[in-house]
Amino acid sequence: METHFSKEQLKDKDNISSEKIFRKCVHCGFCNATCPTYQLLGDELDGPRGRIYLIKDMLENNKPANEKIVKHIDRCLSCYSCMTTCPSGVNYMHLIDHGRSHIEKTYKRPFNERFIRNFLSKILPKPTNFKIIIILAQFVKPFRFFFPKKVREMINFMPGKFPKKTLPNMNVHPAKNKKKPVARVALLTGCVQKVIAPQINEATIRLLNRHNIEVVVPKGINCCGSLNHHLGKSDLADQTFRKNISIWYNEYLKNGLDAIISNTSGCGTTLKDYGFIFRSDEDLKKKAKKISELTRDITEYLDENVKLNFIKNKENTKDHKIAYHSACSMQHAQKIHDVPMNLIKKTGNKVFDIPEGHLCCGSAGTYNLLQSDIAKKLLENKISNIEKIKPQFIATGNIGCITQIANGTKIPILHTVEIIDWYTGGPKPEVLRKL
Ligand code: SF4
Numbered sequence: 001m002e003t004h005f006s007k008e009q010l011k012d013k014d015n016i017s018s019e020k021i022f023r024k025c026v027h028c029g030f031c032n033a034t035c036p037t038y039q040l041l042g043d044e045l046d047g048p049r050g051r052i053y054l055i056k057d058m059l060e061n062n063k064p065a066n067e068k069i070v071k072h073i074d075r076c077l078s079c080y081s082c083m084t085t086c087p088s089g090v091n092y093m094h095l096i097d098h099g100r101s102h103i104e105k106t107y108k109r110p111f112n113e114r115f116i117r118n119f120l121s122k123i124l125p126k127p128t129n130f131k132i133i134i135i136l137a138q139f140v141k142p143f144r145f146f147f148p149k150k151v152r153e154m155i156n157f158m159p160g161k162f163p164k165k166t167l168p169n170m171n172v173h174p175a176k177n178k179k180k181p182v183a184r185v186a187l188l189t190g191c192v193q194k195v196i197a198p199q200i201n202e203a204t205i206r207l208l209n210r211h212n213i214e215v216v217v218p219k220g221i222n223c224c225g226s227l228n229h230h231l232g233k234s235d236l237a238d239q240t241f242r243k244n245i246s247i248w249y250n251e252y253l254k255n256g257l258d259a260i261i262s263n264t265s266g267c268g269t270t271l272k273d274y275g276f277i278f279r280s281d282e283d284l285k286k287k288a289k290k291i292s293e294l295t296r297d298i299t300e301y302l303d304e305n306v307k308l309n310f311i312k313n314k315e316n317t318k319d320h321k322i323a324y325h326s327a328c329s330m331q332h333a334q335k336i337h338d339v340p341m342n343l344i345k346k347t348g349n350k351v352f353d354i355p356e357g358h359l360c361c362g363s364a365g366t367y368n369l370l371q372s373d374i375a376k377k378l379l380e381n382k383i384s385n386i387e388k389i390k391p392q393f394i395a396t397g398n399i400g401c402i403t404q405i406a407n408g409t410k411i412p413i414l415h416t417v418e419i420i421d422w423y424t425g426g427p428k429p430e431v432l433r434k435l
């Protein structure tokens, strides 16, 4: 694709990177074939190629975003299915991030939208704020029909109760053999996940400790920053990124870290991108690159480093049929698909890919709250494809997908790490108690 950035524009680091990406695009449109929004809406501007043109036009012409551009960019799920399909290696992720940040700087959204986006940006990344909102939501739930549609849907998404925690909050979870751990890793416990599904972090910690790995949860790290990053709120995301990089890097220098573990593929994707985000920052680029290099999805880490010790007991029979939902951030962004499935297969159960598994379930961070009509349609399609397998339960590696899919089916859904923990001596996951 020809580009027309001026010399002045090419002094900006983001323009430099985006220009290189635009030049790789050959307009072939293959990406449209696997784009969920293009498939649903059939509009060129709701596909990757159309969005690339919209972003290019804004950036090259120093054009402020307008209602039409915002509509089509907002409808993008950031699922990166287009990146898996693209034969030219176009990094659409970096383009859409740049586009969103430009929109946030140049476009004033209507009051309601601004209010909801600011609300999400302030509440979700902070576990204490989020807990308060969950409690308040219980009081207003009976009156939700009086609220505007978007608020009503947010209230519907709030969990009815806080799941019980079974592990104490500690900064260091010692390995089984405290004196001789085989490795030391940091765990990103996250923001939303640790409030609504603490069992995922607990299974991760138990499993690693049991395999003689020390797990550190450094104080001060909650959100990875991706929530604000994807809302285009670059300044807020930047603050979180900087804080996280400095805390993890200090821990790495002072006490040593073999890896930084993410058990939410959306967050893992952003952590692996810290190096790119700070590529031009003289103070942080080396540290950010190191953090990205250290980051592993929990399944990746287990596969590369741990000889899993599977244990037989009365509760973990091997006759389950499991549907594996490959989260977009896992399969398209991090290119991890077979590894989690193969780990689950080691438990002796049967694991199946979901038909049309490359398509998003509609979760996509805050997408199911901000673009609920499209998200609902994608969820319906996902559930119908899952039902074709007739599984006893569903496994996946991303809390957003777990929440979204659980809203559309009674088939239990859980995190891959909960299954591995269960089959290596951990408790049977709560969600499967009735199986
Ligand atoms: S990220 Fe997903 S929704 Fe967005 S353009 Fe690519 S395939 Fe389509």
Ligand code: SF4
Residues within 6 Å of the ligand: 024, 025, 026, 027, 028, 029, 030, 031, 032, 048, 049, 085, 086, 087, 088, 089, 090
């Ligand atoms: S598939 Fe790749 S090269 Fe072809 S239009 Fe899409 S982004 Fe451009």
